[in-house]
Amino acid sequence: MTDDIGAFVPGPRVRIEGRPGGSLQGLTFAAKDLFDVAGVPTGGGNHDWPTGRPVPTRHAWAVQTLLDAGATLIGKTITDEVSLGILGENAFDGTPVNVRAPGRVPGGSSSGSAAAVAAGLCDTALGTDTGGSVRVPSSFCGLYGIRPTHGRLDVTGMLPQAPTSDTTGWFARDAETFARVSSVLLGEAIPVALPGKLPSKLIVAVDAFGFADANVAEALQPMVKRLAALVGSSRDEVMAPQGLSVWARAQRTLQPSEAYITFRDWLDKGNPRFAFSVAKALVMGSMIAESDRVWANLMRQEVRARMKYLLPAGTILCLPTTPFPAPLCGQPLSVLDPLRDRITCLCAHGGLAGFPQVNLPGATTVDGLPVGLSIIGPRGSDAGLVAVARALEGKV
């Protein structure tokens, strides 16, 4: 298989056939290079990460689960360095091409996984989502993507970043494939859209829609209307009464300081090479005051309480996944940094509260760029969100 979009890690392409007879037989998948594949060094998107580390002898849980279900692994994909990035520009391995938005970033950090699925190089792909790393590329590349309930999936063999926020995730181009893969990884059947099986209440997060670019909010309106029609009722609510930017501040306090703790021994002993922006994130993470962390943990409790209050069983919430479509490639950090900050305002709830979230593709701006609508449900309602995605596509 050719790969002229730069989605796969350089070097020989790994291929492992799925076990015959499983529910995913016939499907192909790729794994972000944070997931262990036995016999292949895990690159982590950074050329110094593999140095001195043993080559994995077992597949990561998610890889093994897909192989056991019959899907065939066809490669490992480029990621932002040690998953620290949200745009998908890797200074070592390059920027995977976003076929849905040429000249624009694929989003990160699961950049290669999203790009490969969007380009049709595989049917599904594993990613990880700590601060938006599946949700953002799903939105930018026009894909289904899920950040499952935090703590639900076994993360054995997945390179950690900030464990209290880290999740496994995956992408697909169509709802049916998305549902098949989700059923396997969630270990649960995806309900069919019979009365009583789908959520009955939809909350529209008006603060998040107000925060997104006007053309994005507008582009998502038809999908919101269809969603409301499917669910049967809809009401407007502020998602973050404390402020989306306050939630983002808490996330930008907890995640980088946790990431620094994850990597500090490696930084100390290996003095590894990073793009300046990645090193800067780690340095900033190392300097966060304990008093700020104390506050951020209290805010995290408030966020969890708010999400729980908003989302009793049978209710889902929708918001724009990203405030804008994919930015242009190769822009200066002084342009990108404020964009990253705005993305965090719409993504912070994921890492803070750990509620499951699915990105629904289909909408585009007037320029034809994909933008995603996200639905969030109560903890554990992952399969229900996938069911909504499938019902909305009109498949079941």
Place this chain on the structure above:
Amino acid sequence: MTDDIGAFVPGPRVRIEGRPGGSLQGLTFAAKDLFDVAGVPTGGGNHDWPTGRPVPTRHAWAVQTLLDAGATLIGKTITDEVSLGILGENAFDGTPVNVRAPGRVPGGSSSGSAAAVAAGLCDTALGTDTGGSVRVPSSFCGLYGIRPTHGRLDVTGMLPQAPTSDTTGWFARDAETFARVSSVLLGEAIPVALPGKLPSKLIVAVDAFGFADANVAEALQPMVKRLAALVGSSRDEVMAPQGLSVWARAQRTLQPSEAYITFRDWLDKGNPRFAFSVAKALVMGSMIAESDRVWANLMRQEVRARMKYLLPAGTILCLPTTPFPAPLCGQPLSVLDPLRDRITCLCAHGGLAGFPQVNLPGATTVDGLPVGLSIIGPRGSDAGLVAVARALEGKV
């Protein structure tokens, strides 16, 4: 010529014959990869520095001056990334071998230049010294090395770091070669050691000797005695009444913030790759408060006043160039950072005050590791310091 010590930059070796008939005819030299050589990209010790920059069409002033005097350029040498480093471990190009202290760093940032001269691969080599980048490798590799009076030499074609501290410098194994090269680059004859031509007063910087490791101070005592005998008188003085660590603090405030200003446009537009320690230095430089800079500039005035007071015409001051010999290669940052901080305490006066300084080799610790004794004179007395070096070696 082979280069099994990793002193030269990877790739084809540049060679430019010197102009016949000059005073340096027969000598070979190397240039730190911060100096432009026409037709050769200037690497700056960082793989992303040359990207998008024009290949130089002229030699740097120092390179041209040595070529005009008859010396032959035989290569460009490895440097710490954009001269930000004092130990000589480059994560991209490796660590040049210090033949005088196997298994130990050569010192930086003029690492390859010092290593190449120490190994006999060339007679002299150009370096730069902002915070110690010639003085430290001179000490660690057992070489003559000079940091000239700041502002004296033309720095055209030399990659800047912190211009108010940056100087050109050079290395040699023996005092006679050192004097020949110094005469050309200083544009001034090196005085012979007749009565009245050498300094008549020696100050021993007791705070600096007290700050160095005891075995280093001890190893340097015989040379201090010979120096006192040569000069004819000696007295003990505190060099830094405000504290060597206070001088270091001022330097660590001014130099990184100036370096950040030098490189910030590149960081913004290029998001270049760095070793973590280098990126961290730049990030820290970006965050220095204006109030701290104001203080550091006042302290710089105090340092200049103190050095001027200590060093009237005819007086020189001696101190250990480094507080210890070359550290082992490959140590964690948590070990190296405190070593760097201690080095700065003995080097900060150079960047702050800009007085000329020459490292005298010859002493070794009981383990056989080179350690250097530095002499400092009044501004403009560079040739006199070189004359002292030559006289002390017993050549003139």
